[in-house]
Amino acid sequence: MIDFHCHVLMGIDDGSRNLETSASMLEASKTQGVQQIVCTPHFDAAKDRMEEFLINRDHAFQVLQKWIDASDAVDIRLYPAAEVFFFRHMSEVKDLKKLTIRGTNVLLLEMPFDVWEDSYISEIEDLCREYRVVLVHLERYMNFKNRKYIRKVIEMTHRLPLYVQINCRSVAEGSMRKKLIKMFRNGEAHFLGSDSHNMTRRPPNMDSGMKALEDSLGTAFVKQLKAQNRKFLQDARDEGHDK
Numbered sequence: 530m531i532d533f534h535c536h537v538l539m540g541i542d543d544g545s546r547n548l549e550t551s552a553s554m555l556e557a558s559k560t561q562g563v564q565q566i567v568c569t570p571h572f573d574a575a576k577d578r579m580e581e582f583l584i585n586r587d588h589a590f591q592v593l594q595k596w597i598d599a600s601d602a603v604d605i606r607l608y609p610a611a612e613v614f615f616f617r618h619m620s621e622v623k624d625l626k627k628l629t630i631r632g633t634n635v636l637l638l639e640m641p642f643d644v645w646e647d648s649y650i651s652e653i654e655d656l657c658r659e660y661r662v663v664l665v666h667l668e669r670y671m672n673f674k675n676r677k678y679i680r681k682v683i684e685m686t687h688r689l690p691l692y693v694q695i696n697c698r699s700v701a702e703g704s705m706r707k708k709l710i711k712m713f714r715n716g717e718a719h720f721l722g723s724d725s726h727n728m729t730r731r732p733p734n735m736d737s738g739m740k741a742l743e744d745s746l747g748t749a750f751v752k753q754l755k756a757q758n759r760k761f762l763q764d765a766r767d768e769g770h771d772k
């Protein structure tokens with residue numbers, strides 16, 4: 530099982546504060562059956578400087594990787610990446626590729642929380658020329674005012690390298706549960722992520738998300754989804770950055 534969205538790298542954003550918390554998050558993830566984690570600290574071009582962000586992220590990554598290497602119990606594979614906050618003309622920024630899942634062209638994109646505009650959609654289309662774009666926790670934007678845009682991006686997933694990630698908590702509980710599970714069934718949602726930040730308020734919960742899908746869509750469906758997720762990441766790594 531792959532956790533596609535996780536703030537396990539310590540000391541970068543509002544996620545894990547220290548190695549102890551990160552280690553506990555990894556242990557909990559391991560117990561839940563997670564084998565790979567895409568590490569997605571927040572990157573906001575309005576606040577963060579790219580070089581500084583990358584230095585801090587890579588340092589945290591190395592420290593945590595060293596902890597895994599020394600651990601007998603946790604053998605999770607980590608991938609450095611970022612949860613990149615949308616900004617205008619971002620598709621024209623060459624350095625953006627430094628924020629993809631390392632060794633791939635997969636960009637995890639966090640959209641604005643205001644009402645969307647037509648220009649947001651064209652920016653996503655432009656990004657899809659160069660990247661496999663994963664819209665993180667799309668359910669957070671699925672309100673009445675964005676309805677036509679959500680419909681549009683879901684349509685775009687059928688013809689562009691555009692993918693949808695949903696948070697585990699949203700498929701396990703809450704009012705959107707049924708709708709989101711249906712999206713997975715229809716192939717309109719592709720990945721689950723814990724979006725975990727710590728061990729208290731937002732802990733690792735990939736097990737509850739997968740269980741919710743399994744309860745509604747069956748074991749065979751979940752098995753296939755996990756295999757598709759592994760293949761997605763493997764294919765992206767095989768193709769590398771520049772294709």
Ligand SMILES: [Fe+2]
Pocket residue numbers: 534536569612724
């Ligand atoms: Fe996040």
